[in-house]
Amino acid sequence: MAADCRGSPRGNVRPSRWYTPVPMSQTLFPFTAIVGQDDLKRALILNAVRPDIGGVLIRGERGTAKSTAVRGLAVLLPQIDVVHGCRFACSPDSPSLCSDCEDRLTAGGPLPSEQRSTPFIDLPVSATEDRVVGTLDIERILRSGERHFEPGVLASANRGILYIDEVNLLDDHVVDVLLDAAAMGVNIVEREGVSFSHPARFVLVGTMNPEEGELRPQLTDRFGLSVEVRSVPELHARTEILRRRLAFDNEPPAFTEEYEAEEAALRERIRNAQEHLPRVLITDRHLRVTAELVTAAMVDGHRAELAILKTAQANAAFEARDVVTIGDLALASRLALPHRRRRGPLEGNASDMTAVQDVLDRASDEEAELASDEDGVAGDEKGGESASSADSPKRGR
Numbered sequence: 001m002a003a004d005c006r007g008s009p010r011g012n013v014r015p016s017r018w019y020t021p022v023p024m025s026q027t028l029f030p031f032t033a034i035v036g037q038d039d040l041k042r043a044l045i046l047n048a049v050r051p052d053i054g055g056v057l058i059r060g061e062r063g064t065a066k067s068t069a070v071r072g073l074a075v076l077l078p079q080i081d082v083v084h085g086c087r088f089a090c091s092p093d094s095p096s097l098c099s100d101c102e103d104r105l106t107a108g109g110p111l112p113s114e115q116r117s118t119p120f121i122d123l124p125v126s127a128t129e130d131r132v133v134g135t136l137d138i139e140r141i142l143r144s145g146e147r148h149f150e151p152g153v154l155a156s157a158n159r160g161i162l163y164i165d166e167v168n169l170l171d172d173h174v175v176d177v178l179l180d181a182a183a184m185g186v187n188i189v190e191r192e193g194v195s196f197s198h199p200a201r202f203v204l205v206g207t208m209n210p211e212e213g214e215l216r217p218q219l220t221d222r223f224g225l226s227v228e229v230r231s232v233p234e235l236h237a238r239t240e241i242l243r244r245r246l247a248f249d250n251e252p253p254a255f256t257e258e259y260e261a262e263e264a265a266l267r268e269r270i271r272n273a274q275e276h277l278p279r280v281l282i283t284d285r286h287l288r289v290t291a292e293l294v295t296a297a298m299v300d301g302h303r304a305e306l307a308i309l310k311t312a313q314a315n316a317a318f319e320a321r322d323v324v325t326i327g328d329l330a331l332a333s334r335l336a337l338p339h340r341r342r343r344g345p346l347e348g349n350a351s352d353m354t355a356v357q358d359v360l361d362r363a364s365d366e367e368a369e370l371a372s373d374e375d376g377v378a379g380d381e382k383g384g385e386s387a388s389s390a391d392s393p394k395r396g397r
């Protein structure tokens with residue numbers, strides 16, 4: 001289907017013909033039935049809790065549950081409130097609206113809402129820029145004066161998951177466009193003085209097999225997190241993977257039913273974490289440790305620091321805690337640092353995280369000391385400032 005469309009004149013192909021929205025009624029292998037791959041599952045969950053972490057790059061060989069996990073997560077995401085009839089799934093509560101909804105507002109119309117499933121869009125590597133951003137039909141504008149915009153993938157993916165299998169094979173320019181839209185949260189298309197814009201906030205999940213070529217370092221850095229996925233080595237776990245796969249293939253609905261309670265519990269936990277997130281504390285000590293971690297990993301820029309802090313905060317929320325711990329920062333560094341490290345003879349082995357581990361060990365000792373100091377203070381009536389005064393709390397996003 002995609003091959004037929006490549007040479008078609010713009011505007012003639014409806015979006016549904018060239019990307020694959022996954023029908024949610026289709027029976028999918030449950031996320032909670034995936035054996036092992038804990039970092040992969042956690043990285044996906046944390047992006048669901050907090051989409052501004054910036055997505056996940058999943059590196060690994062074929063047949064390692066990569067796409068099963070991503071599809072499984074989409075099913076777990078709660079329904080979203082959207083403006084009734086909006087092609088871009090605008091949120092009725094957000095000030096950022098598409099040009100259509102802005103026009104409706106200007107005309108004095110109300111914006112009633114409806115519920116939809118969180119979108120999951122599977123983008124083929126043959127996608128062109130036009131198909132990603134959408135097209136303005138200038139001929140129609142000239143003919144009838146009516147603005148006509150043919151939505152692209154960014155429209156369909158708004159507030160959902162945009163999945164790109166083998167992202168390293170996608171045209172570099174298209175990847176740039178995707179990452180720019182993801183960073184700005186808006187897609188603006190301009191042609192001949194006419195413009196159309198719509199919100200484009202989505203969690204970008206890309207997979208790649210490093211044996212088939214690397215991604216440019218500038219692009220790798222734009223993914224919030226990355227996970228190296230390997231096949232599970234333990235015999236017991238491998239046997240369990242096979243047993244579950246066979247059971248699912250034999251009778252998908254019966255197998256899925258077995259996991260219904262676990263799926264519902266995880267869905268609830270993600271929703272609770274989303275609500276709890278703004279109340280999770282990050283202290284000055286966490287900011288300092290994060291800066292030390294990034295320096296120790298010899299990574300440039302603030303993107304890594306922000307990714308670590310947001311991930312740690314989302315993890316604390318998912319664990320129903322009010323304060324970030326060094327354990328959260330350790331997990332976040334493992335997910336946010338390795339893909340940003342420079343690879344070369346002078347930089348050493350990118351997977352060598354000894355210096356990062358040293359920072360974590362020191363920070364963890366400090367955390368233990370602070371906790372015992374606090375216990376002491378609590379013991380004799382906790383007067384004035386307890387822990388370190390540098391530990392002033394910060395909340396929110």
Ligand SMILES: [Zn+2]
Nearest residue numbers: 086090098101
């Ligand atoms: Zn809209």
